[in-house]
Amino acid sequence: MRLLPVIRWICQHAVAVTVVVEPASIDLGSIPLGQEKSMPVMLRNTGTSPVKVVTAAGNCACTTSTWPTEPIEPGATAEAVVTLKPSESQRGERLTKKVTFVIEGQGVVDLAVVASVPADAGAPPAPAGPGVSAAQPSTPARPATPLPPKPSTAFTRVDPPMKPGVRAPFPTFDHWIIGAPEQSWAPGVVYVIDFFGTDCSHCREYATLIEQVMRDFGARGVRFIATTDEQPETVRAWYGKAGVADHFPCAITADPDRSVLAAFQHGTFRTSTPRFFIVKDGIVQWYGHPKVSRPVLEALLAGTWDPRTELADAVTESNVARAKNVTDTMVRWCDRSGDWQPLLETLDNVRAAIPERAGQYESQRFLIMIGLAKQAEQGYAFGRAVAKARAGEMETLRAMARAILETPFVKVRDLDFAMELALAADALAKGEDARAADTVALANYAKGNREAAVTNGERAVRLETDPSMKRKYEQALQKYRTGPMGPEPSKDHEPAPADAPATPPRRGASRPAAGS
Numbered sequence: 001m002r003l004l005p006v007i008r009w010i011c012q013h014a015v016a017v018t019v020v021v022e023p024a025s026i027d028l029g030s031i032p033l034g035q036e037k038s039m040p041v042m043l044r045n046t047g048t049s050p051v052k053v054v055t056a057a058g059n060c061a062c063t064t065s066t067w068p069t070e071p072i073e074p075g076a077t078a079e080a081v082v083t084l085k086p087s088e089s090q091r092g093e094r095l096t097k098k099v100t101f102v103i104e105g106q107g108v109v110d111l112a113v114v115a116s117v118p119a120d121a122g123a124p125p126a127p128a129g130p131g132v133s134a135a136q137p138s139t140p141a142r143p144a145t146p147l148p149p150k151p152s153t154a155f156t157r158v159d160p161p162m163k164p165g166v167r168a169p170f171p172t173f174d175h176w177i178i179g180a181p182e183q184s185w186a187p188g189v190v191y192v193i194d195f196f197g198t199d200c201s202h203c204r205e206y207a208t209l210i211e212q213v214m215r216d217f218g219a220r221g222v223r224f225i226a227t228t229d230e231q232p233e234t235v236r237a238w239y240g241k242a243g244v245a246d247h248f249p250c251a252i253t254a255d256p257d258r259s260v261l262a263a264f265q266h267g268t269f270r271t272s273t274p275r276f277f278i279v280k281d282g283i284v285q286w287y288g289h290p291k292v293s294r295p296v297l298e299a300l301l302a303g304t305w306d307p308r309t310e311l312a313d314a315v316t317e318s319n320v321a322r323a324k325n326v327t328d329t330m331v332r333w334c335d336r337s338g339d340w341q342p343l344l345e346t347l348d349n350v351r352a353a354i355p356e357r358a359g360q361y362e363s364q365r366f367l368i369m370i371g372l373a374k375q376a377e378q379g380y381a382f383g384r385a386v387a388k389a390r391a392g393e394m395e396t397l398r399a400m401a402r403a404i405l406e407t408p409f410v411k412v413r414d415l416d417f418a419m420e421l422a423l424a425a426d427a428l429a430k431g432e433d434a435r436a437a438d439t440v441a442l443a444n445y446a447k448g449n450r451e452a453a454v455t456n457g458e459r460a461v462r463l464e465t466d467p468s469m470k471r472k473y474e475q476a477l478q479k480y481r482t483g484p485m486g487p488e489p490s491k492d493h494e495p496a497p498a499d500a501p502a503t504p505p506r507r508g509a510s511r512p513a514a515g516s
Helices: 007-012 201-205 207-218 231-239 259-263 294-302 308-337 342-352 355-370 376-389 396-406 417-428 434-446 450-463 467-482
Strands: 019-022 025-030 039-047 055-058 063-067 076-084 094-103 107-116 176-177 190-195 222-226 253-254 278-280 283-288
Touching: 019 094, 019 107, 019 278, 025 039, 055 063, 055 076, 055 308, 063 094, 063 308, 076 094, 076 107, 076 201, 076 308, 176 231, 190 207, 190 294, 201 207, 207 222, 231 253, 278 294, 283 294, 283 308, 283 355, 308 342, 308 355, 355 376, 355 396, 376 396, 396 417, 396 434, 417 434, 434 450, 434 467, 450 467
Parallel strands: 025 107, 190 222, 222 253
Antiparallel strands: 019 039, 039 076, 055 094, 063 076, 094 107, 176 253, 190 278, 278 283
16 A cells, blocks of 8 residues: 555545545634734544545645644544745735645645735734634634544654656646646656646736746747646636736646646645646656746756756655644643643754754754743753754754744843854855844844944845845844834743634744834
8 A cells, every 4th residue: 555656546546535624614713914823623433444645735835734644443533733924915905715635545635725914914913822813704603622632753764656757647637727738747848847826816916927937938848738727717717817818828727626726736745826836748747836946947858957956956846844733733632731841852852854954853842942842941952952963954043043042931131142153154155145144133133233233234135136035134124223123022831721713832932023
């Protein structure tokens, strides 16, 4: 069974799905820009055998969800927590999103998610605390329930069925909206499958970039097929709107049964969409964000690309996505129980299973220790040991600096250590990383040095090339110029009640400096 990919079971041997989501739809109410809101739902197994949830994926990058890490027994339920964080392009919109849970050996089950984004962002409301979302969803409170069993702290590394170098059959697209239908990979031709949604804000944000990639490489023989899991009539209506056709120089298909989505996207065990999948001669060459696809396409056309160079990173990222689900699930349990030791154990197990990202999980452990676990003395000792062992890892040092500077529940902020970490990270980046520059700015701001904060904040803005991140750094720079100097105020934390329909505590504060 281990040798038979999960997705092959989904596509070829699927049986009736016995998992139902309760409720089948949720309304998260109004969510101001810069905020996120979460709500738990229950997955119920109505069948006669245990079922395993493989992954959960939103149809837009703004929507994510955890999923149960253990099999769900017949008649039993398990919790998933859905989170929506609107982007700037969704200002003033009524959002209709979807989370898809992939059930091993069965297929998929969907959850509808709706929310609204105020047209006037205004000042974001102060968070009500990690156990209570800033603005409660417009649904009745659930009856009080006892604390659920503690999730397992174990974590096992897996090999995803979809990765660079694997052979993929040509997708069976249900409906070709634009373009001549194809049945097989044309020999020697580079194909790009672009997963998108007609109402996806992330797709809109990068539409100009994607269009240019399609035009530039389409003229050189690359075939682009954009596919969405929406109904064909929805896609045709969208395509018929004024101006849309002018910006989609590619074939467009509808995949309402989601067989293509299952075979490609869900096979990665990741949760983010949209994403380019590049295929040549039936072999998956690469997948990732369109904004970093150009070098891959250039190398493929030049005949110098080897998909094996991307294999290790792809497998790592798949396991990182699964690890995030495990740790997020444990965070919620720890928040309700008030006992944070299981999360520390979970992070230890994750970093042992993903040694190439050990620094990432050590910095998270440090954050929890000096914050919610209230282990400041032990935490700083651990942090200094990590800083010494990871002296050459810019991202680890930067993450630890920000943990000290902006985690809301840290009562003891060692600003000198934070500055030491920030400067070391910036030095490793040779002054050329916007995130490191902004962290130095934040450290100076916390220590009361406005001039240095502004200088480094301006450098972060100057270095950043991504438009959405540049806007965040510009907002941070305004704070450095005019805001009250000093460290981030600490907050008290009370464990959430066991029945709280709430957002788990984030492992970091609200980030006007956008540095994580």
